[in-house]
Amino acid sequence: MRAVGFLVRKEFQQIRRDRPVLGIIFVVPLLQLLIFANVLTTETKHVKLAVVDLDRSRLSRALATAFSNTDRFRVVGFTTDVAAIPSEMRAWRVQAALVIPPGFQSKLVRGESPALQCLVDGVDGNTAAVALGYAEGILSQFLTEYARREAANAELPAQPIRLEERMLYNPDLSSRQYMIPGLVVALLTIIPMLLTALSFTREREMGTLEQLLVTPLRKHELLAGKLIPYLILSYAELAVVTTAAIVVFRIHVEGSLVLLAGLGLLYLFTTLGLGLFVSTVTESQQQAMFVAYFLIVFMLLMSGFFIPIPNMPLLLKKLTYLDPMRYFMAIVRDVFQKGSSLPSLLPDVLPMTAFGLAIFSLSVLKFRKQLG
Amino acid sequence: MSPRALNSLFLHRPGTLQASLRRIRALAQKELYHILRDFRTLAIVILMPIVQLVMFGYALNLEIQRVDLGVLDYARTPLSRQLISCFEGSRLFRVFSMDGSAEEADRLFRLRRLQAVLVIPPRFGEEVERRGFSTVQLLVDASDPNAGTLIRDYSRRVVAGLASEKTGSQPLLDFRPTILFNPDLKSAYFFVPGIIALVLVMISALLTSITVAREREMGTLEALLATPVRPHEIVVGKVLPYAALALVDAVFVLAVGVLLYRVPLRGDPLLLLLLTAIYLATGLNLGLILSTVARTQQVAMIMAMVTTLLPTLLLSGLIFPIASMPGWLQALSYLVPARYYLLIVRGILLKGSAWAHLVQPSLVLLGMSLLLLAVSARRFRTTLEV
Numbered sequence: 001m002r003a004v005g006f007l008v009r010k011e012f013q014q015i016r017r018d019r020p021v022l023g024i025i026f027v028v029p030l031l032q033l034l035i036f037a038n039v040l041t042t043e044t045k046h047v048k049l050a051v052v053d054l055d056r057s058r059l060s061r062a063l064a065t066a067f068s069n070t071d072r073f074r075v076v077g078f079t080t081d082v083a084a085i086p087s088e089m090r091a092w093r094v095q096a097a098l099v100i101p102p103g104f105q106s107k108l109v110r111g112e113s114p115a116l117q118c119l120v121d122g123v124d125g126n127t128a129a130v131a132l133g134y135a136e137g138i139l140s141q142f143l144t145e146y147a148r149r150e151a152a153n154a155e156l157p158a159q160p161i162r163l164e165e166r167m168l169y170n171p172d173l174s175s176r177q178y179m180i181p182g183l184v185v186a187l188l189t190i191i192p193m194l195l196t197a198l199s200f201t202r203e204r205e206m207g208t209l210e211q212l213l214v215t216p217l218r219k220h221e222l223l224a225g226k227l228i229p230y231l232i233l234s235y236a237e238l239a240v241v242t243t244a245a246i247v248v249f250r251i252h253v254e255g256s257l258v259l260l261a262g263l264g265l266l267y268l269f270t271t272l273g274l275g276l277f278v279s280t281v282t283e284s285q286q287q288a289m290f291v292a293y294f295l296i297v298f299m300l301l302m303s304g305f306f307i308p309i310p311n312m313p314l315l316l317k318k319l320t321y322l323d324p325m326r327y328f329m330a331i332v333r334d335v336f337q338k339g340s341s342l343p344s345l346l347p348d349v350l351p352m353t354a355f356g357l358a359i360f361s362l363s364v365l366k367f368r369k370q371l372g
Numbered sequence: 373m374s375p376r377a378l379n380s381l382f383l384h385r386p387g388t389l390q391a392s393l394r395r396i397r398a399l400a401q402k403e404l405y406h407i408l409r410d411f412r413t414l415a416i417v418i419l420m421p422i423v424q425l426v427m428f429g430y431a432l433n434l435e436i437q438r439v440d441l442g443v444l445d446y447a448r449t450p451l452s453r454q455l456i457s458c459f460e461g462s463r464l465f466r467v468f469s470m471d472g473s474a475e476e477a478d479r480l481f482r483l484r485r486l487q488a489v490l491v492i493p494p495r496f497g498e499e500v501e502r503r504g505f506s507t508v509q510l511l512v513d514a515s516d517p518n519a520g521t522l523i524r525d526y527s528r529r530v531v532a533g534l535a536s537e538k539t540g541s542q543p544l545l546d547f548r549p550t551i552l553f554n555p556d557l558k559s560a561y562f563f564v565p566g567i568i569a570l571v572l573v574m575i576s577a578l579l580t581s582i583t584v585a586r587e588r589e590m591g592t593l594e595a596l597l598a599t600p601v602r603p604h605e606i607v608v609g610k611v612l613p614y615a616a617l618a619l620v621d622a623v624f625v626l627a628v629g630v631l632l633y634r635v636p637l638r639g640d641p642l643l644l645l646l647l648t649a650i651y652l653a654t655g656l657n658l659g660l661i662l663s664t665v666a667r668t669q670q671v672a673m674i675m676a677m678v679t680t681l682l683p684t685l686l687l688s689g690l691i692f693p694i695a696s697m698p699g700w701l702q703a704l705s706y707l708v709p710a711r712y713y714l715l716i717v718r719g720i721l722l723k724g725s726a727w728a729h730l731v732q733p734s735l736v737l738l739g740m741s742l743l744l745l746a747v748s749a750r751r752f753r754t755t756l757e758v
Contacts, residue, residue, distance in 0.1 A: 020671045046695040091729035115546045125557030163531045167514035337515040344482045
């Protein structure tokens with residue numbers, strides 16, 4: 001037991017001396033959190049809009065103003081040349097164009113339902129769809145006001161069925177509430193795995209692993225001594241990142257933090273085990289980096305972190321069950337957002353535990369066998 | 373004699389251009405042997421970008437396909453059945469009828485069996501005559517806000533469709549959206565060029581970042597130092613082989629994008645290749661700078677990942693539109709090379725943009741690349757002299 005303690009101290013000293021590694025563990029994740037929290041937004045703002053006003057009437061100008069008054073659109077120019085729009089889009093100067101046809105005002109007044117064309121750059125399909133949705137919203141508001149103010153006699157279309165929506169678990173529809181817990185999971189996967197993998201391959205590359213073997217240390221002591229520091233560090237990281245998410249980024253936690261801490265510890269067996277596994281199949285730190293990176297990309301992709309699993313083709317959907325991160329991702333999000341308790345999380349906790357045990361014991365066996 | 377004096381003795385020896393070119397060629401050849409001899413790494417370098425593109429392109433689908441909708445119909449009137457069949461008829465929803473209470477909905481949300489529940493109150497439809505409208509309730513699992521918004525908007529459209537069918541009113545306006553360049557709003561058209569931008573900058577920065585750090589780790593940097601090779605010659609000699617390798621990668625990746633994902637190539641392929649080469653140069657030069665900072669290969673690689681992967685993923689417009697970000701992040705995004713390359717690659721592939729449309733981003737990219745080259749050559753001199 002004392003031997004393990006010495007090894008742990010040696011590992012910590014090595015980590016403390018290696019400034020970049022400490023930065024990678026604590027500073028980089030916080031920076032990522034800061035950027036993620038600001039980048040992630042489902043709102044589309046400032047879509048570059050060109051107004052092609054071929055009517056030049058009071059109402060057409062009022063319509064253009066209705067668009068420029070929102071922060072959804074930024075009116076970048078007025079023109080009368082529809083043919084120039086695609087070329088402007090090719091140069092990325094315009095994303096959408098509103099074409100108000102000649103006779104717009106007179107037709108509207110006569111109730112002849114004038115055609116209003118809206119050209120949208122479809123390359124970014126998501127933005128295009130959202131922008132069209134906004135445009136429809138602005139138009140319907142414009143028409144309501146028009147009907148109320150100018151055509152008091154014209155009757156508004158009645159709405160016999162009303163939909164009352166309740167957005168559960170995330171009433172503000174905040175992307176942060178969804179993505180930041182996911183980011184915590186991503187960080188708790190990437191960093192423990194990389195650190196463990198690299199620390200073992202480094203010892204092997206430098207030949208110091210063999211030196212450790214000729215000491216009176218037993219194999220399991222060696223393993224424990226090398227893994228415990230990373231377990232402690234990763235756990236500290238979980239604490240730091242979660243605290244930052246709650247205190248700095250005001251992420252609301254509906255469920256129990258104790259539950260989260262317990263399941264986090266369970267998950268670390270998976271990631272540390274994967275790190276150990278990577279180190280057993282690679283010869284150099286460089287190879288370990290590549291293999292770990294590949295695993296991480298695969299796990300991130302299949303975890304539902306940023307691509308919702310229900311959207312995937314069937315084959316990929318089945319593949320996601322092989323991704324241990326998938327389970328922890330669902331658990332963390334449910335604890336944060338829905339306040340789920342252990343019983344309703346069991347369908348995810350059980351496979352996660354099974355994966356963790358399997359991966360950890362397999363890599364330990366493989367490692368021991370390699371040491372001979 | 374101090375190392376510095378030794379250096380100046382060798383490095384400032386006058387030489388002809390021809391001699392310089394010969395030294396560069398020798399260095400490039402040496403580096404090429406390094407690449408070819410390390411078969412495993414070479415395989416990773418060639419395969420990794422392609423595998424990534426295939427994986428991402430296949431999986432990156434942000435269009436929501438199916439939403440499982442539970443229906444609690446307390447009314448059981450002709451109107452309620454009509455409303456349900458409107459939901460059943462829409463492409464998005466798969467409708468399950470439920471019985472029980474709204475608490476059941478919460479349980480099913482937690483088990484992720486349902487994403488939305490439509491609650492039709494008793495006496496639904498009867499109030500239409502009395503009050504002029506009747507209300508139905510929609511419960512949405514909005515923990516994923518994107519999906520939540522989509523479900524809400526779609527349901528509104530379904531309900532409005534039924535409502536206008538009932539009243540038979542004519543719209544005041546005839547709104548005609550026309551979507552250009554990607555009328556089906558395919559995610560792949562948007563993301564495949566984005567992934568290309570990502571893997572190219574990552575692989576090129578990774579490649580060069582390791583080279584100098586490896587020489588330093590192995591002690592061969594000092595051996596290089598003792599030769600008459602000059603710093604800028606080392607820079608060029610080291611970058612050239614990796615530039616060739618990265619360009620091969622780029623062609624592969626672009627081919628996969630066009631052939632496998634059927635992303636159209638509407639512009640000039642030569643222009644695309646030329647501008648891609650400039651983009652690769654920024655990545656290669658960036659990696660070179662990092663390698664002069666980092667003492668070990670490990671640190672060099674991690675730095676290469678951190679400086680390319682995340683900024684490109686988050687700040688270039690690859691996924692999240694730049695215009696929607698707060699001002700300080702928008703300002704940061706000007707520093708990310710992929711921001712400019714994305715305009716180029718998406719423009720040429722999807723819109724058929726020509727040189728005249730892309731002058732500005734191309735020049736910025738070229739300027740960045742030259743600046744990074746100058747910095748790396750300079751840093752190289754100082755690292756060699758220390």
